[in-house]
Amino acid sequence: METKIIKVSPKGIETDYEVLIEPATALRNGELVAFPTETVYGIGANSLLDDSVRKIFEVKGRPQDNPLIVHLHSKDIIGKYAIISNEVEEGIISKFMPGPITVVLRNRGVVSSVATAGLDTVGIRIPYNIIAQKLLELAGVPVSAPSANLSGKPSATDPVSVIEDFKGRIPYIIDGGRTHIGIESTVVMVKEEVDKFRILILRPGFITKEDLEGFVSENKFSKPVFVEYSENFSSERPISPGQKYRHYSPKSKVVLLNDKSKLDEFFRVVGNGRIGILGRFDFINDLEVYLINLGFKDILKVEWCGNDLLECARNLFLYYRFFDREGVEFILVENLGDSGIAYSIMNRVRKSASYVL
């Protein structure tokens, strides 16, 4: 299959949107189109067509029981596909959408059950990326879109990565440059109980637990509202089926490094090849010296970000793929801690890690 790569500059979108008409029409007619959002690239299909949605699972190699998020261009049309059941869902939608959040709502049963994996809920997201919005608006249909990576691999946050995974396998890739946030949306679900509401964070993301707590304290709800991480929820049927699969893994083996004194023994056991180091300035330089003193020579260090952790979020998957291309065997990753956005970043690192030392 020939893949048309369409380059769009976000600044020019208001005048350049004509280039999106062809992929938007193809999308509506059942073809797959990869497109940028503010979080990561998505690979979209018309949510109303079973066969179109099936193609996504095939082309990604994605397990059938992992539901897809439905993307809409405006919150005004959420009610066509989902039921907003309470004041907290309402409040989250009005505060955080459009933006990097997915809200799991009651399903109206309008979108393909292939897309929702037969669940009675549906994840809804309204991206703020202008290219995504315009494409969705022109397509005129809800669009189911997982991250644009082969299943298990790091999410694609730049056009090169999308092309690497999907060129020749889907008809359209929209190149909108690097994505701004770099990790996927926060997935939340609201549970109403007799005496309280609970906001469950099924997948942490750019919108943090602290942000949600701030939102709760700014509002007056009829019952107390609690915000909880629920990503470790495990049972036969996890709330968010994506939780049970290994994710985001490059070919290089990721080692989350808390204690460098374990490295000597570690490499003696697993053997060693080219070593990558991903961390902030002090971490990468200290570790490089440490490894050289242990006798290692083939080391590739990359400065993850400066003091701005948002930069770490933006760079994570890009650097994972970079290390792969450089033939690195192990990537030693700094632990950024667990408050705010660092929690969301480290969630991705943990899920991708082969080892924690």
Ligand code: TXA
């Ligand atoms: O930022 C993002 O969310 C990106 C861009 C493209 O929008 N999309 C994305 O999709 O990351 P995906 O398919 O890679 O991850 C979707 C996550 C999975 O963990 C899935 O299990 C969960 O959302 N999910 C989707 N629908 C759900 C539902 N009805 N109930 C619970 N979890 C759901």
Ligand code: MG
């Ligand atoms: Mg994904």
